[in-house]
Structure formats: C-alpha cells, structure tokens
Amino acid sequence: MIQLFHVYKSFGGTPALRDVSFRVRKGEFVFVTGPSGAGKTTLLRIMFGAEKASSGHILINGINLGRIRRKQIALLRRRIGFVFQDFKLLNNKTIFQNVALALEVTGANPSYVRKKTRQALRSLGLIKKEEAYPLQLSGGEQQRVAIARAIVKNPLILLADEPTGNLDPDLTREIMVLFRTIHMKGTTVVVATHNRELLKGTAIRKIYLEKGRVIKED
Amino acid sequence: MGKLLYFIRQALLNISQNKLIHLISLGTISIAILILGVFLLLLVNVEGWIKNWGGSITMSVYLEDNLPKRQIAVIRQALSSREGVEIQRFISKEEALIELKSALGPQSELVEGLTRNPLPASFEIAIREPKTDPASIKRELEGIPGVVEVQYSEAWIKRFRGVMRLVRVGGMMLGGLLCLGVLFIVTNTIKLTIYSRKEEIEIMKLVGATDWFVKIPFLIEGFIQGATGGLLALVSLFVFYLIMASNKGIFLSFTLLEVVFVPHFYMTAIVGLSSFLGFLGSLMAVGRFFEV
C-alpha cells in the first residue's frame, strides 16, 4: 500500500529525511516514532503529496508520487485521511462545516455529505458540538474534530500526526481504540507520535526515526 | 447541477464576506463602463443626426438643353427609381431664369438683356442615403443620358465625416483603456478575496479539492461582478439619457434633434463586455495562485 525507496528530503541544505525505505502493507497498522525533529511530520507529509521528496521514490496504492499530476494528487488525497499535528481547522466555520468540507470538495451531493458528517461526528462524540466553532472547543475536542474530518470519507489510508498530543490518558486510550476500529474495517493506519506511553505493550509494528534516519524497527 | 449550485453559493458567500471590497470595485467598474456607454450613446445620436441632415443634402441635376419631354420623363423615372433619391422639384429653363432674376433683385437688369436663356433645366433632388459617399452618387447620376452635371455642396459633409472618424478612433482607444482598467480592478478584487480565503483554500486542497474546484467559485465571482457592474452602468446610462432627453434644448440649443437611447444590440454588448471582462479578470487572478 505504501512503499518508500531511499527517500531523501532536505530543506535548504539541512536534511530532514535520509535514505528512508520501508513498506506498509494494505490493512497494516504502523507507528512512526522518534524524538522531536526526527522527521516524522515530514515523512507523513511526503506520503501525502504535501511535500516533494528531494530524491527517492514513493509509491502509494501503486501510484508513483514522483510523476503524478496535480489533479491526481487531489484524487489521491480523497482516499487518504490526514490528521494534522496542528489540526488545520477553519476557525470561521462550524465543526460541522469543517468536517463536511472533506466531502464537499469531492463534489458529493449535500444529503450524502450531511449524513456522513453526522455519522463521523457521532462516532467521535462531537454531535452536540456541531454548531460550535473550533475556538470554542478544548484542545482535545479540536483534536477529535481533526480526526473526524480525516475519517469522514472512509479513507483507504489514515495518516495521523501526533493525534493524541493534546489528550489526557483516558481520551488517548479512547482515540487509540477508535484507530483500532478504523483499522479493523480495513483501513491502513500510520500514526506518528513521540508518546512512549502509546507504544508500550503493544504488538504493533513501530518504525523508529532519529535525525531523519530509520534507526530500528520492531 | 448540484455542483453548480455549490459553486454559485460559494461565490455569493465570497462576495458577502468581502462586501466593502466588492462594493468599491463594483462602483469603479460601473463608472468605467458608464463612461463607455455615454460615449456610445453620444455616438449613436450624432450618427442619427447626421443621417437626418443627410436627408437635406440636396443635389441639382442639370439637364442638356432642348431635351424632348419624353426624355425628361425618362430621366425623372431613372432618378425616382434610384433608391435613396427623392425628387423635390423640376426646374425648367424658364423657371430657372425667373428664380435667378428674383435672386438678383435690383440687378436683374443684367439678365434682362439676354436674347437666349443660358440656364439649364434641372431636377432638385434630396439624398436619403447618407452612408453612401455623395461623390459616387454624383458620378452615378451623371451617367444618365441627358444629364450634364450634378452639383452639391460637399465641404461640410467631408469635414463632418472626418470629425466622426476621429471621434470613433478616439472612442476605441478610450474604450480599450477603460476595458484594461476594468480588467485590472477585477483581477485585484478577486486576488484580495482569494487572499482572504487563503487558509481555507490550502485546507481544501489538502483534503482533496482539485484546482478547478477551488477556482470556479472565483470565476463565477468575477463574472457576477462584471455582469452587475455592466447592468448598473446600463441603468445609469438610461438615467443619463433621460436627463439628456429632457434637457436637450439646453445641451444642444437645437430642439429639432431627437435624442434616442442606444439600440438593443449595444445594451447587450455593454453588459456582455462587462461580464466577459469580469470573467477574464478573475481568470487572470486565479491563474497562478494555487500552489499548495
């Protein structure tokens, strides 16, 4: 589903990723971990076509991101849910509108958009807040809105960047259960985190990054 | 269909969220298009007046001496069958002489002594076809057998046509400049509304919007701006026309002149041009704005 071959990425000379290669199978659940600045966000953004690799190849669902048109990137993104580390919610839109946006841009009809959006909000316990605006919510609630927007389109792949960064331990566990559920339904899930608690005692595959290099896997 | 509604709603939302900018630019566009419209209105009217004056271009068609009545009738027939020519009267040699005498007044003795009438008979005709060059009509009529010469006074016609040509060229240049101005205004307005929605556009693209999906509402927005600007200009132009029509005596010190509004074709053209400029302006604004 996701394949990286010798991916390098540097921002004006300073390398963020160095020779990163791995593959994630369809339906797999993977953690990407490592200290702050290790390159986790950069790695996820590259898989999403939001950043171009300096060299190397990336195949997503059989599509080579290196030689893809802008239009195809858009179509690919409709099949990838992304939870941004900084949420990227629109403060002048309601929670409902923020989540619905991910479906609206596909040109889906309004009644379908409404139904799916409500469904996603309900599954994240946000239905009571649908008319609220992001700045009226707590950090944890905003986090869940970001997740709702990522899963509303039933993505093939879910990329989550630090999705529990703002949550207390109970909510963290709840979110992890949610990701497992999404994973059970067949979605390929990649979660980037530096939260060691999250990784403890799980049999889930982990990719360790440090200074842009994969230092180990288990 | 549903998509189109979505785009239009989005465009209207953009407008309502940037009311002030839109109002300012709408005003400017309307004024620019109005100037163009006023110019057209004046041009249309002046051309109409010329057409009417053209009716009073009279020509004298001088005939050979001693033509039999039958041939004069043939010439009359030839003249009146020509489109745009209206025979006003026939002046026989005798009548011409009488007229000359009365024109000379006290000096009419000068002609009293003549043994032979030197004046030719003539038809006085009016030309109702100002588009055609009078010189070519003259040539054409001089080709009729029995016609010696056709005369008319052409100095003022030439001058007027020259002035009109200049006015038209000037109008085109002014029009071109105004169109560029409108384009510039629309482009900048749309750039501003794009800028005000920069964050939203970025996020839309991150969740899978295609370039066109993001661009189309802005194109509609520009089109709406151009179209409303054009309509507003047309309405103002009509008001201008009403004022002009009711004050034509003051404006032109001629009450004889009829003031008319621009014909339908120009009305459509004004609004069409304005809408097109709005669309083009937004297309230019949207062009290279979407690298996310």
Ligand SMILES: Nc1ncnc2c1ncn2[C@@H]1O[C@H](COP(=O)(O)OP(=O)(O)OP(=O)(O)O)[C@@H](O)[C@H]1O
């Ligand atoms: N747009 C950018 N321009 C310049 N440098 C960047 C940019 N994005 C990331 N970097 C650099 O790349 C390196 C990796 O950053 P990245 O955000 O991927 O780390 P991270 O592992 O996600 O860290 P954190 O856990 O703090 O989120 C850092 O040194 C960062 O400064």
Ligand SMILES: [Mg+2]
């Ligand atoms: Mg990060």
